[in-house]
Amino acid sequence: MNVEVFNPFITATLDVLQTMAGIDPSRGTPRLKGRDDGSYDVSGVIGLTGQVQGFVTLSFRESAALHVVSSFLGEPVTCVDEQVKDAVGELTNIVAGGAKRALADSGYALTISIPSVVVGPNHSISRPKEIPCFEIPFETDAGPFSVELCLRLAG
C-alpha cells in the first residue's frame, strides 16, 4: 500500500480538527495494528469502495471525544450521548470526504459509505485478515485518538 494513499487521510484529519475544532493534536508514529488490538471508546467508521477498498476509523478515548466534540459544537458536552455520536460520525465523514477528494486528484476514484459510530469500552473492530490495518496515533490535551486505515487497492 502506497503512502500516497494514507497521507490524504492524515492531512484531512489534521485539517478538520484544526479548522472545525481549533485543535492541533500531536501525531505519533504509525504502526501496523495487530489483529487483536482494540480501539478506543467511541469510533466513527466509514467504508470505502472503488479503487481504494476497506474502511477508515476515527477512534477516540472518551475524554478525547468529549473534548473534540465540545470544540466542534462550540458548547461543552459531558457524556457520550446521541449528539456526540452524531458529531463523531460527522467528523469521520468530513475526514473521509476530504481524503476522497485528494485521492481523486491523484487518480484514485472511490466512494465512501454512510458513517456508523461504535460505542463501548474496549470494543474491537476487526477486518478480513488479508487486509493490513495501519494505526496513526494522535494525542490531544484530553487524551488520545487514532486514525485506523484498513485499506487495499482494487485488484
Add this chain to the structure above:
Amino acid sequence: MNVEVFNPFITATLDVLQTMAGIDPSRGTPRLKGRDDGSYDVSGVIGLTGQVQGFVTLSFRESAALHVVSSFLGEPVTCVDEQVKDAVGELTNIVAGGAKRALADSGYALTISIPSVVVGPNHSISRPKEIPCFEIPFETDAGPFSVELCLRLAG
C-alpha cells in the same frame, strides 16, 4: 423505504444459514430500532454505496455466534477468537453479496464494502439520525441474532 429492498437481505440471511450452517432460525417481527438501542456481542458490518446506501449488520449474542460459526466451520468453537470474527465477517459478506445480486435483478445497483466485525459486550452501532434502521430479530437454538438494515435510497 420499500420492502422490496429489505426482503433480499432477509432471504439471503435465511438461505446462507440454512445452506452453509444447516441452521433454520425462527424469525421475529421487524421493528424500527431506536437510536439508543444496542446490538448484541459480535456484529459483522458492511457498508453499502450506490442506489441503496447505508449499512447492514448481522449482530449475534455470543452464544448464537459460537453456535452458528461452529456449524459453519464444521468444528466446535468455544470463544470469540480471530477465527470466529473472520467467520462472522465472511457470513455477513455472503449475506450482503446475495442481497446485492437480488437487488441488482430488481434494478438497484449497489456496491458493498469489506466487512468489519465489532466485538464487545453491549456495544452500540449508531448511524446518522436521518437514516432509519430496521431490526429483524431471529432466534436460534443457542440464542438470538438480528439483521439490522440502516438504509436509504440514493438521491
